[in-house]
Amino acid sequence: MSLEERDPVSGHQTTGHEWNGIKELDTPVPRGVLIFLVVTHVFAVVWWFLLPTWPLGETYTKGLLNTDQKKEVNEKLDEARLVRDPWISQIEQSTPAEIQRDPQLMSIVRNTGHRLFGDNCAACHGRDGKGGDEFPDLTDSYWQYGGSVEQIAQTMRVGINTEHPETRTAQMPAFGRSGILDYAQTSAVANYVYALSHPKSVTAENRDEILAGREIFEANCAACHGPAARGDPEIGAPDLADPFWLYGGELTDIITAVHEGRQGHMPTWDERLSDIEIKILALYVHSLGQEGH
């Protein structure tokens, strides 16, 4: 086998290698590929000179065009802040009532509030704020801790039954479990509470039990829930005479509440949300419901 061998068909030199009778042609790299390689290399070298490229310890080659994408991003952020700032400071400096009167600020409150609510509150209160099992509906007209913008902001800031020094409390004692009321008494007081919002549930048969329940209520429950069971927002004792229930309004739910007690928990947002975010959310949540009692 000679090293200099020309393929009779294509006219190319062979490389001189042979595998099982097959010989490899010594064909040059196609011109197009060569040009492509040269152009991309030249492009890369030009690029090194134009843009920031090589790290040099603490610094880097800055490039002739002097571009800096970090700087550009920061400039864009500054611009966005300038556009937002006027309304941020307007919301900061206005009272809730002033903001509520301003349709433009309220539309910002609704947009920003909706996003903040989705990120922080929807997991428990639902996307639409309608709550669910053991999570209050924030769109109805009843507020356990008061429904003014300030009261809602305070509920968010300190939470309910939390570690926060000013936490709101929800401490409904377990009258049955701790032996204060026996089952007959628990049932009687529960029937009385049920009858407050369901007057038609009073019949000739259960009338005496309900009257006995009323006495038990006055002795054990009125201190927190009020003599007429209309609740006390200061201690989060709910109104028991209205149609709104946190833990369900069936007779069995009321019996469970009296037997087991209830201590709901709502996290504090003091450190997780800024003052302005809390203000926007309180205005937003307030706009979902109505200022009840």
Ligand code: HEC
């Ligand atoms: C120490 C104050 C206190 C006393 C006394 C008390 N409650 Fe409560 N009760 C509360 C609080 C606070 C809640 C709300 C608990 C929560 O939100 O987790 C509550 C919740 C309830 C609920 C659930 C309401 C709902 O919306 O689902 C019922 C029913 C209830 N109480 C009935 C009674 C009855 C009946 C008595 C008397 C036997 C009584 N409570 C005594 C403070 C009290």
Ligand code: HEC
């Ligand atoms: C981990 C679940 C959870 C999250 C998250 C949560 N909440 Fe709550 N929230 C509760 C529970 C439970 C209660 C009722 C506690 C009780 O009274 O027993 C409550 C009560 C409230 C109340 C009082 C309602 C009334 O009738 O007075 C407001 C207002 C409220 N939440 C707003 C918010 C807002 C705004 C956010 C988001 C920043 C939020 N919550 C996030 C669980 C949660």
